[in-house]
Amino acid sequence: MQVLYSYVYSMHFDQISKSLPSYMLLADLPVKERCFEQREALPGEPRCVVCGRYGEYICDQTDDDICSVECKTILLARIAAKTKPAVKAAKRVNLPLGDESFCIKDINFPNIPTLADSRISSLRTKLDICVKGDAVPDPIMCFSACGLPEKLVHNLETAGYCMPTPVQMQVIPASMSNRSLLVSADTGSGKTASFLIPIIAHCSQVRSQESTSNQGPLAIVLAPTRELCLQVEEQAKVLGKGLPFKTALVVGGDPLPQQIYRIENGIELIVGTPGRLIDLLMKHNVDLTYVSVFVLDEVDCLLERGFRDQAMQIFQSLSQPQVMMFSATLHSEVEKMSNSLAKNVISISCGNPNRPTKSVKQVVIWVESKKKKQKIFEIMKSKQHFKPPAVVFVSSRVGADLLSEAITVATGLEVVSIHGEKTMKERRENLRRFLTGEVSVVVSTGVLGRGMDLLKVRQVILFDIPNSIDEYIHQVGRASRMGEEGMAVVFVNEEDRRIFKELVQVLKTAGAPIPRELANSRYTAGVYVGSERKRKLSSRSIYLKDKLVIFRVHAIPEFEACADPTGANCPRLFLNA
Known part of the structure; x- marks a missing residue:
């Protein structure tokens, strides 16, 4: 590690060191490794x-003010990138038509073999890709096939991106053809990279070609x-490393002056929440003139009442950008709203949107509210059924803190909680x-429920079932x-009746066992009416003249044996994995 030199004021370091005790010498102080370990700059102090x-230190190679080893590494990497020859980007052809000028991007490269229409249709069918729209670009088979x-x-x-996932195969070429998109795909299918890759390519191309001094953002x-914003920005940094591509994270909880400073010093991409970005637009002079790409991640959530006005206000401050909308759950209302944001939209659907991914095994357990804590303790004490790391979802912030403490006391596991009332620093840590x-184990409210890429997690426990089936799916x-295969353990009881019908439909589609109490509930009436007579229930059943008659079967191989021979108080804990 190269040496970092501390700032010394008023007198020479040797003179200071003679007058101070050894424990106060600057040389004995540990150098801050990470940026977040450094404090904010006071008025008149140097800034990183x-x-x-x-800016506590001076970089020994550039004499620039820096705050940590991490920022020194970033600084040197930027300097090294500037000294490299610019990467040649795809050619752009400007065709003036009348009083307008359109920019057409050529994404069909002569060295890349193209597929016949029949083979393209067959490929999309095999990959479970459905497209709607005019002149939809062909899917790609590798990342190098679209001029990145x-x-x-x-x-x-x-x-670790060896080859594109199905959603990336179709979204990347469609995005690079400058078309607005509405994309629905399974959770964990690679949607984030599918919009970051075209954004990084676009920003790199613009910066390498422009002759002006504009350093304003190009994408939002x-x-x-x-x-989710933090995760998206981190992934953007990884993919944009060594390219003329800088990011700014604009979220509540972080100091606003630092975010403004970051934007003013020149960035290409803003990743943020609607509320904080509105604050920047209303109270500070943030120039969005050159923003040409606008992405709404988890668009169904952003277009709900809480965020809709803010999202629309941000969109209206832009000048006809390319709009890309992504989610695992899309409905007709969102599709109608998308048509008001952009014209000639391409709709892309991959996998089974609006349904949990097939790779997750859903285990639904009927548990009364008073017994939920004891049930989760039993699961986490079982080597057979507990598969850490695990995420536990609850409905309230207070509940997250109380449950995390209770699990630690009851099981000895180290547990943390994440929710909206914690500071951004606490949530990050x-x-x-x-x-x-x-x-x-992490106990969380819905803040970790959407879009989060929790790579090592293979088990989630829904301690409190969410209010909507969309949130359940996420x-x-x-x-x-x-x-990759995973397991979701879901606690349900009569208090969750608002979601019973939709939940049963989702479980039926996935072929998951349905608890007897849920199947027999009056709130699921009508779900089983139809031509199909035999249903896979958690207890055996037969139909007689359209009437459902339940016969309890005590020797159920999928479940642990019940202690009560009558079956009336059978806890029916969980599936044997």
């Missing part, structure tokens, strides 16, 4: 040229939660500890990423 925090910068392709390989990604394996989806 990378992040704007207190060589450095970006290298970054993809380094990050909106997301509903701070955690708890999420970091969970993702790095320091703790095996939370269950945290148990599987990129098709």
Whole structure:
């Protein structure tokens, strides 16, 4: 590690060292490794040229003010990238038509073989890709097939992207043809990378070609939660490393001056929540003139009442951008709204949207509210059924804190909680500890339910079932990423009757066992009416003249044996995995 020199004021270091005790010498103080360890700069103090925090050190190679080893590494990487020859980007052809000028991007490269229409249709069918729209570009089979910068392709390989997922195969070429998109795909299918890759390629191309001094943002990604924004920005940094591509994270909980400073010093991508971005637009002079790409991640959530006005206000401040909308759950209302944001939209659907991913095994347990804690303790004490790291979803912030403490006391496991009332610093630290394996369980409200890429998680427990089936699908989806198998354990009782009908439909579609109490509830009436007579229930059943007659069967191989021979008080804990 190269030496970092501390600032010394008023007198020479040798003179100071003679007058101070050994424990106060600057040489004995540990050098701050990470940017977040450094404090904010006070008025008149030097600022880090990378992040704007207190510039406690001077880089020995550039004499620039920096705050930590992390920012020094970033600074040197930027300098190294500037000295490299610019990567040649795809040619753009400007065709003046009348009083307008349109920019057409050629994405069909002569060295890439093209498929016949019949083979393209067959490929989409095999990959479970459905498209709607005019002149939809063909799917790609590899990342190098659409003219990405060589450095970006290298970054993809380094990050473990060997080949594109089905959603990436179709979305990337469609996005690079400058078309607005409405994309629905399974949770964990790679939607985030499918919009970041075209954004990074576009920004790199613009910066390498422009002759002006404009350093304003070129793209905006909106997301509903701070955690999701943080994850998207981190992934953008990894994929954009070594390219003329800088990001700014604009979320509540972080100091606003630092975010403004970051944007003013020149960035290409803003990743933020609607509320904080509105604050920047209303109270500060943030120039969005050159923003040409606008992404709404988890668009169904962003277009709900809480975010809709803010999202529309941000959109109206832009000048006819390319709009890309993504979610695992889309409905007709969202599709109608998308038509008001953009024209000639391409709709892309991959997998089974509006349904939990097939790779997640759903285990629904009927548990009365008073017995929920005891049930989750039993699961986490069982080596057979507890598969850490695990995420536990609850409905309230207070409940998250209380349950995390209770699990620690009852099981001895180290547990953290994440919710909206915690500071951004606490949320980041708890999420970091969970993702790095320091703790095996995180108890969270819905802030981790959407879009979060929790790669090592293979088990989620829905302690409190969410209010809508869409949120249920998103939370269950945290148990599987990129098709890997996972398990979702769901607690349900009569208090969740608002979601019974939709829940039974989802479980039937997935072929998951349905608890007897849920199947027999009056709130699921009508779900079983139809031509199909035999249903896979958690207890055996037969139909007599359209009347459902339940016969309890005590020797059920999928479940642990019931202690009560009558079956009336059978706890029916969980599936034997």
